[in-house]
Amino acid sequence: MEIRGLAFLPLLWFVWMLLGLGTLTVLTVMSGHEKYPYISGTGKMFPESVIYTVVFMVMSILGAGVASIQYRFMIIQSEPSEKCYIIGQRILYAMACIGGIGNAMNAIYSAKENPTVHGIGAGLAFFLTATYNLCQAVCLYKRSFSSRQMCHIRLVTTVVTIVALLISIIPYAAAISASFSNRCSSRCIEPALTSSILSLYLLQILNITGMLGEYMGFSGLAIHQVTHYTDFQRLSLTLSREGVSISMREKTQDPENPE
Secondary structure (H helix, E strand, O other), X not given: XXXXXXXXXXXXXXXXXXXXXXXXXHHHHHOOOOOOOOOHHHHOOOOHHHHHHHHHHHHHHHHHHHHHHHHHHHHHOOOOOOHHHHHHHHHHHHHHHHHHHHHHHHHHOOOOOOXXXXXXXXXXXXXXXXXXXXXXXXXXXXXXXXXXXXHHHHHHHHHHHHHHHHHHHHHHHHHHHHHHHOOOOXXXXXXXXXXXXXXXXXXXXXXXXXXXXXXXXXXXXXXXHHOOHHHHHOEEEEEEOOEEEXXXXXXXXXXXXXO
């Protein structure tokens, strides 16, 4: 059995993510659980927590599938002599797999029940996926079948994701800074009270900024997936008794399987 054209997989990831996060955000706001919910905040309360787990677990599985197909595409597009490049692709593939595991941790452990594990998983998924996308976007300038303009869009989305990641970290850094600045002796209770009121307004602004940064980062990840359409459409997946194989629809040489 042969499936010609695998572009449906990144498109499925894109549609699933948009529908999933859109549903979670609407339910969280309409139920009054969060007024300005972070993506992680949409999975704190029932019934959103159940939907959150399903959405991110499916995203992890689809993301692993996309990374596997992209790895095969990059290897097929390589020459046997490019050993350093092939090793680099293996490292990037391992990075994508670890990011997928982090996303699964983020799905299983909610921010309310186990915030530490949830934060580690979300951080791994976000950071490693952004780094992976950036490296592959640079490599695809020479390997991709997409137009030059599409390659530019792919690179821009990765930069947007990284910038959004930095923006989403700002509220956490500000909260830590505020906690230290509010420590004083009994002689400075009144100034500390004024400072804490100002800090609340500032933290609220930073919290909204961080939330927008998080959604902007996921938008960058989603658009990046769509840019693989042309390349994945050139691939075919074959199911046989020997197993599953992915190959180009044109004849190419695979340095890992020179036969």
